[in-house]
Structure formats: structure tokens, C-alpha cells
Amino acid sequence: MTLFLIFMAALVPVIAIVIHTLLTGSPPTPSSPKVQAKLMAMLPDALDGSVIYELGSGWGGLAVALSKRYPRCRVIGLERSHLPWLISRMRGALRRRHGGDLTFLRQDIFTTPLHEAGLVCCYLLSPTMEKLRPKFQHELPHGSRVACLNFAVPHWKPVQTQQATDLYATKIYLYRVPDSIPYR
Numbered sequence: 001m002t003l004f005l006i007f008m009a010a011l012v013p014v015i016a017i018v019i020h021t022l023l024t025g026s027p028p029t030p031s032s033p034k035v036q037a038k039l040m041a042m043l044p045d046a047l048d049g050s051v052i053y054e055l056g057s058g059w060g061g062l063a064v065a066l067s068k069r070y071p072r073c074r075v076i077g078l079e080r081s082h083l084p085w086l087i088s089r090m091r092g093a094l095r096r097r098h099g100g101d102l103t104f105l106r107q108d109i110f111t112t113p114l115h116e117a118g119l120v121c122c123y124l125l126s127p128t129m130e131k132l133r134p135k136f137q138h139e140l141p142h143g144s145r146v147a148c149l150n151f152a153v154p155h156w157k158p159v160q161t162q163q164a165t166d167l168y169a170t171k172i173y174l175y176r177v178p179d180s181i182p183y184r
């Protein structure tokens, strides 16, 4: 009986992750430290006063790295999947104890307004990026930036593209509004 309960306790979170992956189309695969380091090197030195959104923040690693890189900015991670979000909440609490302004919300990226964004980061699949494009075009303010890991914003022209030195040579795309939008 005890073994069965332990088995179920381990199985329920796994099933929850699988259900969320099927719903959102994206598994909670974390970006690697090498990819995060390359992204940080591509980003500008200052984004003071801006809000940074991590769309689909998973277990929270990238949002924590962003909060450390920009300690004066508000960083908001948005994640639908329960277990990764719970873990990221704990990481957020730890980061706040060291002075960071980092919040993780269990919220859908499509229902969250992005009008205050200075930077939006995403590691999401192509169909999600295609769905996000009109939202970005309507909501992102002039001068804001979008950084995408592996999956580009379709039809947008990056101001910078670089390849990380990880196993997959992950491409990172950096966009700037409105320069990257061919029509608006």
C-alpha cells in the first residue's frame, strides 16, 4: 500500500506535466546555461525602469538569470504548468530575499497584456510564436526588445542573430520594435 502511494505521488506530477504539455504544445524544457549566457551577452547593458517578461518561464531558471542581470528591473515569469510554476515560485522567493524584483504568475501568456514590456524573452515552439506575433505587434511599445531561443518570430527581421555553443548550436534571435517589423 505504501509503495502504491509513493508511486502515485510521483506519477501525479508527471501526468500533470504531460497534460500541460499537450495543452500548451511546449514541454517545460529548461534553456541551458550556455544558451542563457549567450543571450545575456546579446542584451543591452541597461533596461532601467522596464518590465521584463519571460513567456513560458518553466522552472524559472531563465527568469532568475534575467533578474540577476537587470537587478533594477521588474521581472515577471508567466507559466501555466503547475509543477514548474510551483518550483519557480520558490526560486522567486529566494531571489526576492536578495533584493530582486521577480514574480512568477500562473497565467496564460496570451491573456497577459505586454504594454509595459521593455524586454520579452521566449523559448516556445514555432506555432506558439506564430500565434504571438499579432499580439506582439499590437501591444509591445516602441523601443522594446524580443529575444527568442531557437524559434524565431515568423516574418520579423532580427537586429541580431547568434548561435550558442551548446550541443544543439541553439540560435538566439533578438528583435527590436518597430525596426524588426516589416509592416505595422
Ligand SMILES: C[S@@+](CC[C@H](N)C(=O)[O-])C[C@H]1O[C@@H](n2cnc3c(N)ncnc32)[C@H](O)[C@@H]1O
Binding pocket: 020, 021, 024, 025, 026, 027, 028, 029, 030, 031, 054, 055, 056, 057, 058, 059, 060, 061, 062, 078, 079, 080, 081, 084, 107, 108, 109, 110, 122, 123, 124, 128
Ligand atoms: C521550453 S519551456 C521554456 C522554459 C524557460 N523559458 C527556460 O528557458 O528555461 C516552455 C514553457 O512554456 C510554457 N507555456 C507554453 N505555452 C504557454 C502558455 N500559453 N501560457 C503559459 N505558459 C506556456 C510551457 O508550459 C513550458 O513550461
